[in-house]
Amino acid sequence: MSNAIAALRSxxxxxxxxxxxxxxxxxxxxxxxGRLIRExxxxxxxxxxxxxxxxxxxxxxxxxxxxxxDGIPLRLGSAAEDFSVDPASGRVRVRFDGGHAAEGxxxxxxxxxxxxxxxxxxxxxESRDSGYLVWLALTPFRHPRFSPGxxxxxWGSGQRFGLVDMGGGLLYWWGTKNMPAGRSHGxxxxxxxxxxxxxxWADEVCRAIEVTPQEAILAVPSRDRTFLERxxxxxxxxxxxxxxxxxxxxxxxxxxxxxxxxxxxxxxRGARDVPTALRAYEDERRERTRAMVAASRSVSDFEQxxxxxxxxxxxxxxxxxxxxxxxxxxxxxxxxxxxxVPPVAPAHEEVRHVPQAS
Numbered sequence: 001m002s003n004a005i006a007a008l009r010s011x012x013x014x015x016x017x018x019x020x021x022x023x024x025x026x027x028x029x030x031x032x033x034g035r036l037i038r039e040x041x042x043x044x045x046x047x048x049x050x051x052x053x054x055x056x057x058x059x060x061x062x063x064x065x066x067x068x069x070d071g072i073p074l075r076l077g078s079a080a081e082d083f084s085v086d087p088a089s090g091r092v093r094v095r096f097d098g099g100h101a102a103e104g105x106x107x108x109x110x111x112x113x114x115x116x117x118x119x120x121x122x123x124x125x126e127s128r129d130s131g132y133l134v135w136l137a138l139t140p141f142r143h144p145r146f147s148p149g150x151x152x153x154x155w156g157s158g159q160r161f162g163l164v165d166m167g168g169g170l171l172y173w174w175g176t177k178n179m180p181a182g183r184s185h186g187x188x189x190x191x192x193x194x195x196x197x198x199x200x201w202a203d204e205v206c207r208a209i210e211v212t213p214q215e216a217i218l219a220v221p222s223r224d225r226t227f228l229e230r231x232x233x234x235x236x237x238x239x240x241x242x243x244x245x246x247x248x249x250x251x252x253x254x255x256x257x258x259x260x261x262x263x264x265x266x267x268x269r270g271a272r273d274v275p276t277a278l279r280a281y282e283d284e285r286r287e288r289t290r291a292m293v294a295a296s297r298s299v300s301d302f303e304q305x306x307x308x309x310x311x312x313x314x315x316x317x318x319x320x321x322x323x324x325x326x327x328x329x330x331x332x333x334x335x336x337x338x339x340x341v342p343p344v345a346p347a348h349e350e351v352r353h354v355p356q357a358s
Contacts, residue, residue, distance in 0.1 A: 021056030
């Protein structure tokens with residue numbers, strides 16, 4: 001989204017994502033059968049901000065980031081298990097599976113929803129289930145109602161579906177269905193169940209499922225965690241889903257992680273007191289991410305409504321919400337709050353080695 005791209009640019013990074021994906025050109029919300037509920041003003045907001053939103057696969061985004069990180073040593077294929085801090089030197093040591101370890105001045109726990117770094121900091125936690133399962137897929141796709149640069153959401157009863165153009169004839173689609181946690185967390189169904197779930201929906205929805213091979217469909221239980229007030233201590237902090245996992249309703253999970261990274265880089269640049277720099281980063285990011293976690297769950301609960309009374313209220317709310325109010329809500333999420341951040345220069349010698357659990 002535009003806020004993440006603005007954050008990267010403020011750090012002196014232009015990944016030219018427009019050349020790797022498809023710039024967002026339209027955003028529509030429709031009923032299950034395809035009747036228009038509302039066109040969202042993303043394109044006009046993006047033009048005013050002067051920063052595009054790009055529809056792009058995770059793999060393409062990762063390739064762009066890896067190219068930007070050329071020359072930085074990366075070691076993959078290891079999972080962080082635990083860490084300890086030397087009280088004398090203040091340096092942190094991370095233990096990985098397989099028995100090897102890394103040591104440095106800073107540990108950034110960017111190791112996702114099931115973060116080992118977070119678990120070591122705060123102990124075991126329960127996740128918060130959303131009450132529904134999400135199906136995801138990427139597939140080649142053509143349809144008269146699937147236009148370049150389009151995002152279209154379809155709302156039903158306890159179900160939603162999304163079509164997103166990734167460019168080059170590639171479709172990303174997702175579908176949700178209300179389901180008890182006991183079943184969604186261990187879902188073993190197949191494509192036939194997905195077909196049945198969306199039977200009678202708009203033709204483009206049914207066609208998208210039809211052309212997708214069963215092995216290309218992923219099932220993910222939708223969940224987040226209670227917001228964490230403290231993200232670290234000493235030379236250790238958290239970033240992205242490790243710090244503030246959120247539901248997918250706003251499409252801002254990776255955007256918040258990128259914003260985190262840019263603010264963290266600014267705070268660490270030339271830092272002589274690493275713990276103070278990390279606490280400043282956490283303070284700067286806390287309210288922004290808290291609001292996103294709360295909004296993602298609120299929007300999810302509202303949009304996923306199965307109640308026969310709430311459902312028409314949901315549709316009517318978005319259909320008649322004043323354009324100025326809707327624009328203000330969307331523009332807030334699309335605007336990087338870091339302002340004009342100086343480009344990130346190489347760290348001074350005070351911060352020599354930063355192991356990242358990712």
